[in-house]
Amino acid sequence: MNDNKVALITGASRGIGRAIALKFAKEGIAVALTARDESQMKNVSDEISALGGIQPLEIPADLRDISQIPAISKRVINEWGRIDILVNNAGLGYLKPFLEIKPEEFQEMLDVNLRALFLLTQDVLPHMIERRTGNIVNIASLAGKNGFKTGTGYAATKWALRGFAQCLMLEVREYDIRVITIFPGSVETGFGSGGVSPTGTPSQNKIQSVDIAETVYLAVNMPDRTMLSEIDMRPSNPAKK
Ligand SMILES: NC(=O)c1ccc[n+]([C@@H]2O[C@H](COP(=O)([O-])OP(=O)(O)OC[C@H]3O[C@@H](n4cnc5c(N)ncnc54)[C@H](OP(=O)(O)O)[C@@H]3O)[C@@H](O)[C@H]2O)c1
Numbered sequence: 001m002n003d004n005k006v007a008l009i010t011g012a013s014r015g016i017g018r019a020i021a022l023k024f025a026k027e028g029i030a031v032a033l034t035a036r037d038e039s040q041m042k043n044v045s046d047e048i049s050a051l052g053g054i055q056p057l058e059i060p061a062d063l064r065d066i067s068q069i070p071a072i073s074k075r076v077i078n079e080w081g082r083i084d085i086l087v088n089n090a091g092l093g094y095l096k097p098f099l100e101i102k103p104e105e106f107q108e109m110l111d112v113n114l115r116a117l118f119l120l121t122q123d124v125l126p127h128m129i130e131r132r133t134g135n136i137v138n139i140a141s142l143a144g145k146n147g148f149k150t151g152t153g154y155a156a157t158k159w160a161l162r163g164f165a166q167c168l169m170l171e172v173r174e175y176d177i178r179v180i181t182i183f184p185g186s187v188e189t190g191f192g193s194g195g196v197s198p199t200g201t202p203s204q205n206k207i208q209s210v211d212i213a214e215t216v217y218l219a220v221n222m223p224d225r226t227m228l229s230e231i232d233m234r235p236s237n238p239a240k241k
């Protein structure tokens with residue numbers, strides 16, 4: 001089913017991006033990884049090789065720097081000739097009271113969570129339009145649909161992502177390109193402050209990265225006529241002991 005499919009995954013050095021890369025590779029998809037941390041990316045790549053997956057491409061890049069973005073998709077197209085799935089996953093959140101968020105922290109969230117995703121999608125989309133096929137997967141957050149204390153900056157980027165994704169979905173589905181946006185609640189990763197989520201869910205009851213990876217895989221393998229355009233993910237029982 002996945003013969004010759006190619007995925008580009010941002011934020012693939014750890015957390016949710018790593019889990020998506022491992023799941024895709026296990027299913028026979030060739031994965032291109034991008035992130036800043038080269039040694040963590042190499043670890044993910046080694047894990048994939050150990051599983052017998054296709055040797056990943058490792059593309060170091062800092063998404064805060066727009067000059068580094070065009071080379072990411074160029075490298076994948078040069079090496080593998082196509083991108084079937086773009087996973088816009090890289091992101092960060094400074095979760096703290098509004099008056100404590102520094103201008104440079106707000107800027108970093110805007111640059112990585114929104115601007116880089118916008119620009120990278122612009123780079124990848126023409127190749128998908130040319131082939132009239134493709135999946136663009138965005139990892140948003142339930143913070144992109146609900147407000148919470150300490151979320152002013154982070155939620156603003158994720159609400160903006162939702163607006164971007166809805167508009168893009170309507171523009172590109174006529175080319176048989178799906179735009180799939182996932183809105184997870186708290187996921188057990190090193191993201192943010194760790195421990196308890198803004199909604200108070202204890203860490204052992206949180207969604208796991210592998211759950212997101214399974215969902216992304218399911219969504220990109222739906223029958224061609226169907227698109228899961230928005231997916232909310234919550235713990236099924238946050239209070240379970
Ligand atoms: N964990 C949660 O509770 C949760 C819930 C809902 C949504 N999300 C979303 O899920 C996505 C992944 O989160 P996660 O939990 O997996 O976080 P994580 O473990 O902190 O991983 C974040 C990833 O983003 C990359 N990244 C951050 N800044 C970057 C930059 N300037 N340039 C390039 N890459 C950068 C990191 O790579 P390097 O540091 O190596 O560059 C890392 O691979 C984010 O968009 C987040 O908003 C997370």
